Amino acid sequence: MASASDPNRIWTAAIVVIGDEILSGRTQDRNVAQIATWLNAQGIRLSEARVVADDAQAIAEAVNILRARNDYLFTTGGIGPTHDDITVDAIAAALGVAVVVHPKARAVLDAYYADKGGLTDARLRMARVPEGATLIENRMSGAPGMHIANVFIMAGVPHITAQMLDALTGSLEGGAPLISVTLGAWVPESEVADILRTAERDHPGCAIGSYPFFREGKVGANFVVRSTDGAQAQACADELLATIKGEGIKAQAGEI
Amino acid sequence: MASASDPNRIWTAAIVVIGDEILSGRTQDRNVAQIATWLNAQGIRLSEARVVADDAQAIAEAVNILRARNDYLFTTGGIGPTHDDITVDAIAAALGVAVVVHPKARAVLDAYYADKGGLTDARLRMARVPEGATLIENRMSGAPGMHIANVFIMAGVPHITAQMLDALTGSLEGGAPLISVTLGAWVPESEVADILRTAERDHPGCAIGSYPFFREGKVGANFVVRSTDGAQAQACADELLATIKGEGIKAQAGEI
Numbered sequence: 001m002a003s004a005s006d007p008n009r010i011w012t013a014a015i016v017v018i019g020d021e022i023l024s025g026r027t028q029d030r031n032v033a034q035i036a037t038w039l040n041a042q043g044i045r046l047s048e049a050r051v052v053a054d055d056a057q058a059i060a061e062a063v064n065i066l067r068a069r070n071d072y073l074f075t076t077g078g079i080g081p082t083h084d085d086i087t088v089d090a091i092a093a094a095l096g097v098a099v100v101v102h103p104k105a106r107a108v109l110d111a112y113y114a115d116k117g118g119l120t121d122a123r124l125r126m127a128r129v130p131e132g133a134t135l136i137e138n139r140m141s142g143a144p145g146m147h148i149a150n151v152f153i154m155a156g157v158p159h160i161t162a163q164m165l166d167a168l169t170g171s172l173e174g175g176a177p178l179i180s181v182t183l184g185a186w187v188p189e190s191e192v193a194d195i196l197r198t199a200e201r202d203h204p205g206c207a208i209g210s211y212p213f214f215r216e217g218k219v220g221a222n223f224v225v226r227s228t229d230g231a232q233a234q235a236c237a238d239e240l241l242a243t244i245k246g247e248g249i250k251a252q253a254g255e256i
Numbered sequence: 257m258a259s260a261s262d263p264n265r266i267w268t269a270a271i272v273v274i275g276d277e278i279l280s281g282r283t284q285d286r287n288v289a290q291i292a293t294w295l296n297a298q299g300i301r302l303s304e305a306r307v308v309a310d311d312a313q314a315i316a317e318a319v320n321i322l323r324a325r326n327d328y329l330f331t332t333g334g335i336g337p338t339h340d341d342i343t344v345d346a347i348a349a350a351l352g353v354a355v356v357v358h359p360k361a362r363a364v365l366d367a368y369y370a371d372k373g374g375l376t377d378a379r380l381r382m383a384r385v386p387e388g389a390t391l392i393e394n395r396m397s398g399a400p401g402m403h404i405a406n407v408f409i410m411a412g413v414p415h416i417t418a419q420m421l422d423a424l425t426g427s428l429e430g431g432a433p434l435i436s437v438t439l440g441a442w443v444p445e446s447e448v449a450d451i452l453r454t455a456e457r458d459h460p461g462c463a464i465g466s467y468p469f470f471r472e473g474k475v476g477a478n479f480v481v482r483s484t485d486g487a488q489a490q491a492c493a494d495e496l497l498a499t500i501k502g503e504g505i506k507a508q509a510g511e512i
Contacts, residue, residue, distance in 0.1 A: 025292030036281030081446035122449030193378035
């Protein structure tokens with residue numbers, strides 16, 4: 001990536017979650033939330049996520065559209081040794097490159113399986129990468145993550161992806177992180193809708209989200225003020241809290 | 257929808273999850289897994305899910321592409337009373353219809369707020385629907401779900417969406433439900449990759465997914481055989497279990 005000449009530039013990423021197990025409802029995805037949180041700390045904003053089937057054409061379509069639209073694209077899932085792990089082949093096809101055995105990945109697997117019966121064809125599948133890819137470190141399993149162009153190929157198992165994100169921390173260029181300031185109030189959100197709208201209008205750099213809940217038999221809502229300028233976010237949240245309390249509503253700084 | 261002339265026709269749906277709170281990592285989405293599981297029971301397959309921002313253009317683009325590709329489209333989120341709830345306007349624009357106040361939704365809200373100060377402008381926002389939409393029942397909150405063309409507009413809060421799904425149960429035409437049979441084995445999936453590949457090849461109506469785990473200091477994997485023919489799925493799973501056990505591997509019917 002070229003260095004950012006504009007300090008206000010917004011860097012974006014997208015995620016493609018690959019896996020029939022997510023679309024069948026069998027498995028609850030946790031990688032979108034995990035990667036989104038990590039991206040925030042890198043100063044990169046998640047702009048879109050898609051969940052697609054274990055289908056080469058669906059993967060390639062999502063990858064090519066989203067990597068063109070964003071600075072970075074992350075995929076999760078489908079990099080294991082079994083027949084339904086088709087991510088590497090699908091991404092190589094999408095990028096128009098061959099699939100090759102990465103010598104370092106092969107060496108790692110060789111060492112890992114030296115006393116476990118050696119490298120079989122199935123195990124060797126985990127050393128296959130799109131040609132030109134570099135590896136993303138992972139101490140938990142044999143299958144490495146991969147990085148090629150602006151595409152980062154991660155595991156499906158969330159704690160393996162967590163290790164890969166750890167290895168990437170600080171290596172991606174980003175902008176100013178998005179700062180969030182949260183306040184909560186024991187009020188139906190419809191009661192304060194006008195107050196929220198006015199607060200957002202009066203603080204142009206801030207976006208306010210309203211997240212209602214039902215708890216202890218009562219309704220309430222948390223309000224999240226987001227801005228790349230932490231002082232502005234705090235000022236907007238402080239003013240909003242004062243206005244809501246001024247209506248005689250029980251409210252607090254921080255999440256309820 | 258026209259009635260299905262082909263009993264083997266596969267009915268599909270897509271989901272558009274609408275919400276900055278999902279893309280920021282603040283909120284863990286649970287609606288994809290919930291709706292996917294419900295769709296399976298209706299004989300409808302979830303083909304794709306997208307998470308988009310609270311942005312009218314992003315919503316309209318995803319809605320129009322996915323509703324054209326699928327029999328049904330579900331959206332979640334953005335139907336509350338606050339300024340960031342733009343789903344109704346965005347979908348109306350995508351469909352090229354006006355936004356109108358639905359008389360029944362207005363009557364429900366009128367009754368609900370009769371002893372709570374009456375209908376304010378903010379509350380009345382929850383009665384706005386794309387012109388031509390019918391309401392989807394919801395006893396939990398003032399904001400109803402909506403159905404227009406092949407689009408089903410659901411809540412963001414998962415237990416409200418659960419109630420709306422309940423109201424829709426049995427009303428959508430679908431095909432044969434996808435049957436899943438699971439077995440588990442205490443083995444690295446790479447050890448049985450060839451067995452899995454052969455089993456899938458020998459049972460053309462079946463797809464086999466492999467889902468590795470790390471537990472109790474050991475690695476294992478669950479294998480899920482999916483087919484619209486329950487007997488075929490069971491036969492494939494039985495044969496796979498026998499073959500894996502025949503290799504001296506500890507394995508069981510059902511999930512580990």
